Amino acid sequence: MDDNNILQCIVDYEPVFWSNQRENLISDIDITMEDIIDAEKRLQRFAPLIDRLFPETCGGIIESPLVKGESLKDELEKVYDTKVCGEFLLKCDSHLKVAGSIKARGGIYEVLKHAEKIAMDQKMLSKDDDYSKLANKEYRDLFSKYKIGVGSTGNLGLSIGIISSSLGFDVTVHMSSDAKKWKKDMLRNKGAKVVEYEDDYTKAVEEGRKQCEIDSMAYFVDDENSKDLFLGYSVAALRLKNQLEEMGIKVSREHPINVYLPCGVGGAPGGIAFGLRNVFKDNLYCYFVEPTHAPCMLLGLVTGKKSSISVKDYGIDNITEADGLAVGSPSKLVSNIADKLIDGIYTIDDEELFKLLYITKETMDIKIEPSAASSLKGPIAVKEKSRGIHIAWLTGGAFLPEKEYIKMYNRGKGLK
Ligand SMILES: Cc1ncc(COP(=O)(O)O)c(C=O)c1O
CATH class of the missing domain: 3.40.50.1100 (Rossmann fold)
Structure with a gap:
């Protein structure tokens, strides 16, 4: 689809997939791997304090589990009537200690x-x-x-x-x-x-x-x-590398990782994508996902207007149940470098978020919020031949009060 056609689909709130031909190198970015390592060292210095203030972190390092999602993958294949090739993993920032989100x-x-x-x-x-x-x-x-x-x-x-x-x-x-x-x-x-x-x-x-x-x-x-x-987010890449190694999963050109990151203003997914690109280089395919009603990063990149854009300029209402992603204009820092980091962006309808939230609970017993659910459609929405390992980044949910969550769960159940 060319950029004019895609623009019309975005304006019409149609779910789209936009593929980015990543030609520019991250070496053009004036933030480096040394900065990421410096941030990780700072977090290690602070670990004794975090441990004292938040003993639930067990040692003061705030990190989330990486888990296998085979039963969820099976269900996704049924719901979308398609085959997902490769392993399917979930990065559970939904359960990050202290603040419960990415x-x-x-x-x-x-x-x-x-x-x-x-x-x-x-x-x-x-x-x-x-x-x-x-x-x-x-x-x-x-x-x-x-x-x-x-x-x-x-x-x-x-x-x-x-x-x-x-x-x-x-x-x-x-x-x-x-x-x-x-x-x-x-x-x-x-x-x-x-x-x-x-x-x-x-x-x-x-x-x-x-x-x-x-x-x-x-x-x-x-x-x-x-x-x-941005640097605080980027440290996740160093941690993910260790987690993959601990699980015995080898990443290579033939066996790359495909990572799906929900995007609001772009800071969190941008920082993580930057970290991942530094750590995994070309053994990584990285995609952002935005709601059809708040596709600010996508609009910024497709039009070339970057952070000077607002979805409202295109008559898009910025109304979505994915509250973390309800952002009308993208981050200046990230929209300026996103073309060097990511391989594409897909958009998703709100109704689908609830369906995905429901099946995540049913198959994996993991509680996520609608924003996080958007990442689960990654292997289905990305219309490129993907192989290797799929990692859906579940960005939030554990802190959701039960009363709120049950309403979302029931909404998803009704849609299935
Ligand atoms: C649950 C959740 N996921 C994803 C994001 C996206 O992060 P960013 O706004 O930095 O793109 C947010 C932002 O608040 C969020 O709350």
């Missing part, structure tokens, strides 16, 4: 890096110290003088809100109209301030950024531009 990776990393800088500037910390002392009263008192702000559709807010208040920061989360009530309630319970907007994600980010700019003690976590968020 956004825990970057969000927590950026706040920790900020805290490290403040403590080092005050000569209260050096790299060789036991970082668990950062939970002591004198550090909480220090951090309480500083403000942190973030704009979010929900899950980034949860991750920033939870880690910031656990360190003692004065944290405010600016939330778009798509953000679910339970996420706002949870944040308030954890001690974060929540500002609600009637408008979309882009507006929430803009307002949050503006308020932080006029306050010298405030720091804004910028989901549209932040290199630190």
